Amino acid sequence: MGGFCLVNARNHSAISRSSRRHRSGTGRNTSGCPRQYPQAPEAPVTPTPATPSRHASFCLNGKPVGIGNADPNRTLLEALRDAGLTGAKEGCNEGDCGACAVVVSLPDADGIPRWRSVNSCILPLAAMAGREVRTVEGLAMDRPDPAPDRSESRECPASLHPIQSALVRHHGSQCGYCTPGIVMSLVEACHRRDLATEEDLAEQLAGNLCRCTGYRSIRAAAIEALEAARRGCGLVPAPAPSSLPLVAPEAPDGGFFHPEDLRSLFAIRERFPAARWVAGGTDLGPEITRKFHRFEALVSLEHVRELAELRATPDAWHIGAAVPLTVLAERLAGELPEVDAMIRGFGSRQIRNRATLGGNLATASPVACAATLLLAMDARLVLASATGERVVGIDEFFTGYRTTVLRPD
Ligand SMILES: Cc1cc2nc3c(=O)[nH]c(=O)nc-3n(C[C@H](O)[C@H](O)[C@H](O)COP(=O)(O)OP(=O)(O)OC[C@H]3O[C@@H](n4cnc5c(N)ncnc54)[C@H](O)[C@@H]3O)c2cc1C
Numbered sequence: 001m002g003g004f005c006l007v008n009a010r011n012h013s014a015i016s017r018s019s020r021r022h023r024s025g026t027g028r029n030t031s032g033c034p035r036q037y038p039q040a041p042e043a044p045v046t047p048t049p050a051t052p053s054r055h056a057s058f059c060l061n062g063k064p065v066g067i068g069n070a071d072p073n074r075t076l077l078e079a080l081r082d083a084g085l086t087g088a089k090e091g092c093n094e095g096d097c098g099a100c101a102v103v104v105s106l107p108d109a110d111g112i113p114r115w116r117s118v119n120s121c122i123l124p125l126a127a128m129a130g131r132e133v134r135t136v137e138g139l140a141m142d143r144p145d146p147a148p149d150r151s152e153s154r155e156c157p158a159s160l161h162p163i164q165s166a167l168v169r170h171h172g173s174q175c176g177y178c179t180p181g182i183v184m185s186l187v188e189a190c191h192r193r194d195l196a197t198e199e200d201l202a203e204q205l206a207g208n209l210c211r212c213t214g215y216r217s218i219r220a221a222a223i224e225a226l227e228a229a230r231r232g233c234g235l236v237p238a239p240a241p242s243s244l245p246l247v248a249p250e251a252p253d254g255g256f257f258h259p260e261d262l263r264s265l266f267a268i269r270e271r272f273p274a275a276r277w278v279a280g281g282t283d284l285g286p287e288i289t290r291k292f293h294r295f296e297a298l299v300s301l302e303h304v305r306e307l308a309e310l311r312a313t314p315d316a317w318h319i320g321a322a323v324p325l326t327v328l329a330e331r332l333a334g335e336l337p338e339v340d341a342m343i344r345g346f347g348s349r350q351i352r353n354r355a356t357l358g359g360n361l362a363t364a365s366p367v368a369c370a371a372t373l374l375l376a377m378d379a380r381l382v383l384a385s386a387t388g389e390r391v392v393g394i395d396e397f398f399t400g401y402r403t404t405v406l407r408p409d
């Protein structure tokens with residue numbers, strides 16, 4: 001096997017290839033949200049009015065929503081429920097149960113936007129700046145457009161999304177607490193190209209815990225919904241990122257930042273030395289929601305071009321520290337079966353859609369999955385800061401329990 005080069009960073013690396021972020025191809029309406037969606041019948045109550053030129057916004061069920069001066073610790077779930085969108089539930093509040101799942105349009109390994117299910121309870125609201133988020137309340141919009149005849153046909157009843165009607169037909173819901181999350185997880189399933197077997201389906205739902213219905217009826221409904229999706233029922237492709245600005249709320253002492261390259265990342269680090277970096281937020285989110293840690297400044301890595309790099313050279317894979325595990329699995333497409341196996345066993349689909357290798361290594365947790373595998377593969381890490389770059393072997397990276405050679409600069 002060829003060498004394996006992981007590009008990791010606290011103060012990050014300098015790979016130069018441009019980002020795969022998909023920025024083109026979808027028309028815009030005047031709000032900045034993608035035009036291809038019919039507008040929701042009613043505007044959701046917004047946490048704060050959007051002022052796209054000065055404040056961060058995201059598209060919620062097709063409408064722009066201002067993030068305003070949101071506390072960087074505020075979660076997407078809190079904002080949704082405060083806005084009256086109570087379909088997403090708070091179950092565990094730490095990313096385990098999937099009751100809070102919504103879908104977000106995120107680029108796949110080819111840069112094509114896809115609906116990905118994520119746990120809104122551990123996702124900082126401000127991390128959604130510029131993204132398109134769909135909740136269970138927004139599913140009515142997911143009608144083929146224009147195809148009124150089809151949406152009213154027997155195969156695609158008009159009143160419910162095909163996933164919802166399949167759950168009704170198969171008695172796939174009892175108390176209903178988990179149901180919106182299961183529905184949103186299945187929305188992602190309907191859009192996946194790589195979901196082929198019942199095992200894949202079980203894996204898709206592994207992060208959605210139901211304590212009362214039993215999974216047999218949910219699985220039967222899911223299979224029916226996937227068949228309907230193959231006929232095109234309820235399918236609307238995920239839109240490209242909105243043209244809403246990435247500007248994020250900022251206060252004198254901090255806020256939430258969205259640098260788009262390493263230079264800006266290092267500049268923010270210099271201004272706010274105590275700022276914490278956040279990639280997928282699957283470790284950091286529970287620090288907020290379960291340990292009640294309050295961060296003054298958070299810096300998102302997910303738009304940093306260099307950290308989204310993912311490419312192969314003849315003797316190595318170069319993996320950006322902020323590449324989500326789902327994207328990594330798609331890109332490797334089985335070429336490194338050991339990595340595939342590690343990713344398949346990692347958390348749940350919702351976690352893998354956000355979690356990164358960089359975040360996994362930086363926690364230096366003894367229970368983190370990636371380190372053992374990367375040690376076996378003899379990976380090298382490229383660590384970069386404003387002052388330069390270092391390459392270290394993975395065997396030199398960890399210095400003790402939750403400590404690494406990463407430097408604060
Ligand atoms: C329900 C659940 C299930 C999970 N299951 C697993 C599992 O099966 N296996 C496993 O190993 N882990 C698991 N985790 C933990 C977590 O998902 C992983 O550690 C994940 O890889 C973290 O990546 P992230 O991008 O979300 O990190 P974040 O939460 O964004 O960041 C984690 C920490 O790393 C720092 N950081 C992030 N990126 C960088 C970077 N590039 N350079 C320097 N510092 C950085 C952040 O400041 C933060 O301190 C689970 C978590 C949850 C909530």
Ligand code: FES
Nearest residue numbers: 091092093098121
């Ligand atoms: S509430 Fe359990 S995963 Fe979010």
Ligand code: FES
Nearest residue numbers: 174175176210211
């Ligand atoms: S229907 Fe009650 S938890 Fe699933």
